[in-house]
Amino acid sequence: MELTSFIVMDVLEKAKEMERAGEHVVHLEVGEPDFPLPAEVAEAAARAVRSGQNKYSQSMGIPELREAISQYYLSNYGVEVEPERIFVTPGSSPALLAAIKIFADEKGERVAYTDPGYPCYKNMVRFLGLKEVPVKVFEENFFKPTPGELKGFDVMVINSPSNPTGAVYSPSELEDLVKRAEDENFLIISDEIYHGISYGDRDHTILEFTDRAIVINGFSKFFAATGWRLGWIVVPRDKVRLMQCVAQNLFICAPTPLQYGALSFFEEAVVDKCRGYVREYKKRRDYLLSELKRLGFHINYEPMGAFYIFADISGFGTDGFSFSMRALSEAKVAITPGVDFGSNMTQRYVRFSYANSLENIKTAVERLSEWLKRS
Numbered sequence: 001m002e003l004t005s006f007i008v009m010d011v012l013e014k015a016k017e018m019e020r021a022g023e024h025v026v027h028l029e030v031g032e033p034d035f036p037l038p039a040e041v042a043e044a045a046a047r048a049v050r051s052g053q054n055k056y057s058q059s060m061g062i063p064e065l066r067e068a069i070s071q072y073y074l075s076n077y078g079v080e081v082e083p084e085r086i087f088v089t090p091g092s093s094p095a096l097l098a099a100i101k102i103f104a105d106e107k108g109e110r111v112a113y114t115d116p117g118y119p120c121y122k123n124m125v126r127f128l129g130l131k132e133v134p135v136k137v138f139e140e141n142f143f144k145p146t147p148g149e150l151k152g153f154d155v156m157v158i159n160s161p162s163n164p165t166g167a168v169y170s171p172s173e174l175e176d177l178v179k180r181a182e183d184e185n186f187l188i189i190s191d192e193i194y195h196g197i198s199y200g201d202r203d204h205t206i207l208e209f210t211d212r213a214i215v216i217n218g219f220s221k222f223f224a225a226t227g228w229r230l231g232w233i234v235v236p237r238d239k240v241r242l243m244q245c246v247a248q249n250l251f252i253c254a255p256t257p258l259q260y261g262a263l264s265f266f267e268e269a270v271v272d273k274c275r276g277y278v279r280e281y282k283k284r285r286d287y288l289l290s291e292l293k294r295l296g297f298h299i300n301y302e303p304m305g306a307f308y309i310f311a312d313i314s315g316f317g318t319d320g321f322s323f324s325m326r327a328l329s330e331a332k333v334a335i336t337p338g339v340d341f342g343s344n345m346t347q348r349y350v351r352f353s354y355a356n357s358l359e360n361i362k363t364a365v366e367r368l369s370e371w372l373k374r375s
């Protein structure tokens, strides 16, 4: 089994080494919200620990949290999702692995994902011994597949808002995808982990268009709680029992005190706070997008969600990997080479994460500007 490493981790390690040697690095490589956990949630989790909620929970998650997530689907998307179909998982990543295996067992071993796209999909497919089907997407089409390309596989993982491009599928694109899945006989796994971090209309879940899909989401991005390792999966009714067996055998359960703490994420004041985080992301995106264009990066699309800009560096006469390594050692700005996200034209790109303060982003832009003038 051959898994690829995450080059961004190599960048991060080199940056940490430089920091240990006393240098100052601006981190625009990591895909992790910089905002704090809302205090209400921290307090609720601490209360759960103190009051003795420190044992295993039900493998599917505590009923109160599954009910709260079900309510969230109703109020956010106007979709009824019975709590029975919702499983709380230790982060969204193991939920993704389970989703891919469950749908591949039903439909077939060819699993598609976009290239460029989130690299763990490919590695999960490899890990499970299934067949990888990368679907090439291009900046001209806002990094989204065209309908004609959606065939020749059994399962497709989609990701909107997307890592690394910030692409967001419109309701009609999701509807077309569902139609296409029926016509071409494939199943859809929708990774909605960046839902809520969108700069146009509200996000639309695939469940507004079908209940035959599996949905993945969690508390890592909009709710800014990456270290909690708390996610959820919504499965079709006929997969509930199977998913329960998967949870019992593979996860046991998600961390119990954090599940109680997570109930507070759905309080209005907390959701409002997280919406405030999104307004900050938007300010950063607007600033960074226009500055990168001014510096000579080619960016001919508007990233509409998540906190990433996938920028074409071909105008600088080098490849994305060398560009990233030199930006780190010479400009002290850490960014991720595009090759981390696939092999379709990715050597031309680097990914900027703006999950960092506007002040730090401004410092990064100044440094890049000076460096590009010098080199």
Ligand SMILES: Cc1ncc(COP(=O)(O)O)c(C=O)c1O
Residues within 6 Å of the ligand: 031, 091, 092, 093, 094, 118, 159, 162, 163, 191, 193, 217, 218, 219, 220, 226, 230, 231
């Ligand atoms: C597209 C995508 N899906 C899933 C994940 C994993 O999220 P979690 O922290 O819930 O495991 C990430 C994390 O960066 C991601 O970018």
